[in-house]
Amino acid sequence: KKRYTIAVLPGDGVGNEVIPIAVEALRLAGSLEGIDLRFEELPIGGAALDLVGVPLPEETLRKAKESDAVLLGAVGWPKWDNNPKHLKPITALLQLRAGLEVFSNLRPITVFPQLVDSTYLRKDTAEGVDLMIIRELTGGIYNAHPRGFTTNEQGDEVGFCTESYSASEVDHIARVAFDIAKQRRSKLCSVDKATVLEGSMVWRKRVTAMALEYPEVEVSHLLIDTAAMDLVRHPRQFDTILTGVMFGDILSDLAAMIPGSVGLLPSAALGDSGPGIFEPVHGSAPKHYGKDTVNPLAAVLSAAMLFRYGLKEENAAKRIEKAVSDVLDRGFRTRDIHTPGTTLVGCKRMGEEILRSL
Amino acid sequence: KKRYTIAVLPGDGVGNEVIPIAVEALRLAGSLEGIDLRFEELPIGGAALDLVGVPLPEETLRKAKESDAVLLGAVGWPKWDNNPKHLKPITALLQLRAGLEVFSNLRPITVFPQLVDSTYLRKDTAEGVDLMIIRELTGGIYNAHPRGFTTNEQGDEVGFCTESYSASEVDHIARVAFDIAKQRRSKLCSVDKATVLEGSMVWRKRVTAMALEYPEVEVSHLLIDTAAMDLVRHPRQFDTILTGVMFGDILSDLAAMIPGSVGLLPSAALGDSGPGIFEPVHGSAPKHYGKDTVNPLAAVLSAAMLFRYGLKEENAAKRIEKAVSDVLDRGFRTRDIHTPGTTLVGCKRMGEEILRSL
Ligand SMILES: CC(C)[C@H](C(=O)O)[C@@H](O)C(=O)O
Numbered sequence: 228k229k230r231y232t233i234a235v236l237p238g239d240g241v242g243n244e245v246i247p248i249a250v251e252a253l254r255l256a257g258s259l260e261g262i263d264l265r266f267e268e269l270p271i272g273g274a275a276l277d278l279v280g281v282p283l284p285e286e287t288l289r290k291a292k293e294s295d296a297v298l299l300g301a302v303g304w305p306k307w308d309n310n311p312k313h314l315k316p317i318t319a320l321l322q323l324r325a326g327l328e329v330f331s332n333l334r335p336i337t338v339f340p341q342l343v344d345s346t347y348l349r350k351d352t353a354e355g356v357d358l359m360i361i362r363e364l365t366g367g368i369y370n371a372h373p374r375g376f377t378t379n380e381q382g383d384e385v386g387f388c389t390e391s392y393s394a395s396e397v398d399h400i401a402r403v404a405f406d407i408a409k410q411r412r413s414k415l416c417s418v419d420k421a422t423v424l425e426g427s428m429v430w431r432k433r434v435t436a437m438a439l440e441y442p443e444v445e446v447s448h449l450l451i452d453t454a455a456m457d458l459v460r461h462p463r464q465f466d467t468i469l470t471g472v473m474f475g476d477i478l479s480d481l482a483a484m485i486p487g488s489v490g491l492l493p494s495a496a497l498g499d500s501g502p503g504i505f506e507p508v509h510g511s512a513p514k515h516y517g518k519d520t521v522n523p524l525a526a527v528l529s530a531a532m533l534f535r536y537g538l539k540e541e542n543a544a545k546r547i548e549k550a551v552s553d554v555l556d557r558g559f560r561t562r563d564i565h566t567p568g569t570t571l572v573g574c575k576r577m578g579e580e581i582l583r584s585l
Numbered sequence: 586k587k588r589y590t591i592a593v594l595p596g597d598g599v600g601n602e603v604i605p606i607a608v609e610a611l612r613l614a615g616s617l618e619g620i621d622l623r624f625e626e627l628p629i630g631g632a633a634l635d636l637v638g639v640p641l642p643e644e645t646l647r648k649a650k651e652s653d654a655v656l657l658g659a660v661g662w663p664k665w666d667n668n669p670k671h672l673k674p675i676t677a678l679l680q681l682r683a684g685l686e687v688f689s690n691l692r693p694i695t696v697f698p699q700l701v702d703s704t705y706l707r708k709d710t711a712e713g714v715d716l717m718i719i720r721e722l723t724g725g726i727y728n729a730h731p732r733g734f735t736t737n738e739q740g741d742e743v744g745f746c747t748e749s750y751s752a753s754e755v756d757h758i759a760r761v762a763f764d765i766a767k768q769r770r771s772k773l774c775s776v777d778k779a780t781v782l783e784g785s786m787v788w789r790k791r792v793t794a795m796a797l798e799y800p801e802v803e804v805s806h807l808l809i810d811t812a813a814m815d816l817v818r819h820p821r822q823f824d825t826i827l828t829g830v831m832f833g834d835i836l837s838d839l840a841a842m843i844p845g846s847v848g849l850l851p852s853a854a855l856g857d858s859g860p861g862i863f864e865p866v867h868g869s870a871p872k873h874y875g876k877d878t879v880n881p882l883a884a885v886l887s888a889a890m891l892f893r894y895g896l897k898e899e900n901a902a903k904r905i906e907k908a909v910s911d912v913l914d915r916g917f918r919t920r921d922i923h924t925p926g927t928t929l930v931g932c933k934r935m936g937e938e939i940l941r942s943l
């Protein structure tokens with residue numbers, strides 16, 4: 228019997244509502260496939276600040292490193308908003324990504340046929356969209372050297388930070404994207420701002436060079452401003468999108484408007500080896516916490532990604548995805564995706580229906 | 586009789602199709618208001634590269650500086666794409682902005698009631714949208730110090746550039762935005778990435794401080810990823826949006842999807858004094874050039890902004906805007922905004938109808 232250890236980091240707010248559901252889905256789908264999962268719950272974010280005074284306790288990072296995969300909820304809570312940066316909940320996220328060296332962020336955007344009415348776009352635009360955003364995660368302007376605050380000649384405070392990409396950083400993430408594109412519809416669109424940013428110029432040059440190694444992959448390049456437009460006016464043109472950490476943050480949230488809710492979107496953050504981080508794209512959602520209204524599907528679909536990309540257990544991944552589709556077929560909807568003629572349910576009930584479908 | 590000199594820089598591609606129409610609109614609307622305009626046509630971009638080997642000839646910059654306002658078409662053409670940066674057409678744009686010290690970029694997004702069917706969003710989402718994006722134009726990551734290429738310890742090529750904002754840069758552009766918000770619906774939303782970027786932290790602090798001087802303006806702050814989502818799911822919430830040069834580039838193109846065509850969007854770039862630059866948001870559009878199909882309304886509405894913000898001739902501005910609305914009422918549409926039941930016309934004919942309405 229295969230055994231894996233999963234580090235479970237619910238974090239803050241609605242993370243505590245959706246992660247227990249994802250854990251149950253993992254447990255059940257695993258056991259149906261003869262996979263034995265051990266779960267170790269660890270504090271992160273505001274929860275960790277409350278407990279031990281730092282957003283990412285050493286023990287959390289150490290045990291996450293020792294695990295086979297990390298299931299993360301969300302971090303952040305208004306009461307910490309005025310903390311200095313190193314004591315903010317989201318710093319835990321950046322530290323965890325760095326600590327696990329997860330440099331690639333996979334954000335699939337799929338319009339479930341059952342949910343096409345939830346789109347914020349025109350229905351005929353959203354129909355059939357199935358794309359994957361590959362976002363570089365640990366370099367670029369997020370991991371800036373140098374960065375900080377200084378005073379200029381006029382005595383003014385200046386905040387600055389350096390956006391950069393090196394050839395090998397681009398190669399590293401581009402390799403991931405080409406390999407994924409090959410397993411999909413073999414179309415890769417790289418997004419940058421090569422007309423202005425030097426990092427983007429290196430980016431475009433290296434992606435163009437690597438394209439020669441993948442003659443079967445059709446490669447295109449878009450500027451970030453055009454890409455933002457194209458995601459709205461013609462998203463079906465996209466298969467795999469490759470981009471940097473800053474543009475990926477914007478594009479993946481923007482792309483969430485295609486299915487129509489961040490409550491549907493899972494993500495994976497992967498390194499070369501070692502555990503990946505699997506996390507719903509929505510945050511801690513202070514406004515919605517404690518009301519049993521949020522959508523657990525993003526977390527449950529993150530659990531499916533955990534099986535697929537973290538443990539290479541494709542069958543278990545498929546089981547979860549099938550259960551999600553089944554629950555949607557049976558008409559259950561949380562508030563964010565509720566449309567006339569479907570059954571409005573809360574977070575917990577949605578979780579129960581997932582388990583039933585499994 | 587009032588006299589002004591307008592520097593006319595058609596530039597490349599469709600700039601040469603739309604700018605002559607904007608010039609005629611300026612001339613006619615001006616003369617109806619007793620304003621005498623002198624037009625001086627000057628080369629820029631690829632056109633200037635062809636003529637004198639640089640994208641922004643000294644004479645063009647000098648005469649632009651001496652003018653009362655600059656009407657710009659578009660710059661850029663594929664044949665120059667592989668030029669070194671200082672010989673690329675778009676460098677002319679960055680140099681012209683710097684030379685004229687136009688630090689604020691005004692990009693209004695208005696859904697004409699006649700054109701609500703052109704939206705890429707849901708019709709009920711787009712209806713009634715009327716917002717103004719104020720983009721900082723000459724600082725931030727576009728005007729990076731230091732920037733360039735270097736080799737790291739691993740012998741890798743690295744492209745880098747520094748994003749920064751100083752307190753006084755933020756104050757400068759925020760003042761413009763607060764003043765404009767006050768003349769509009771007194772709602773200002775400032776967009777940044779203050780959770781990650783130091784420049785954004787200074788940005789947010791200064792905007793928050795300035796808000797105290799404008800108790801009548803309702804101020805909010807959004808992260809760029811959320812702002813991108815909100816522009817798609819609930820754009821009517823916005824009145825005036827204030828943001829930096831990079832995020833403004835992305836948001837303003839994204840916002841173009843609300844009216845549904847970049848062919849409808851004018852812009853103004855203004856300094857503290859001296860001539861502003863008035864320019865349609867669409868580029869040189871190599872694919873569409875020479876076919877007499879592009880939409881001249883973005884250029885014509887830029888001419889209206891030239892009257893309003895450049896020459897403070899509000900009545901002439903209103904005349905042009907009224908003519909545009911009238912032409913739409915009369916059912917004329919270029920291809921980008923054509924819907925069943927309206928009359929499809931080319932660029933020239935659209936121009937003639939504008940003059941007729943004037
Ligand atoms: C919280 C923030 C630092 C984070 C990011 O931008 O990476 C989040 O927006 C995300 O997209 O995962």
Ligand SMILES: CC(C)[C@H](C(=O)O)[C@@H](O)C(=O)O
Binds near residue numbers: 422423452675678834
């Ligand atoms: C051409 C480019 C440098 C320019 C910019 O990003 O400023 C353009 O995209 C714009 O938005 O005016």
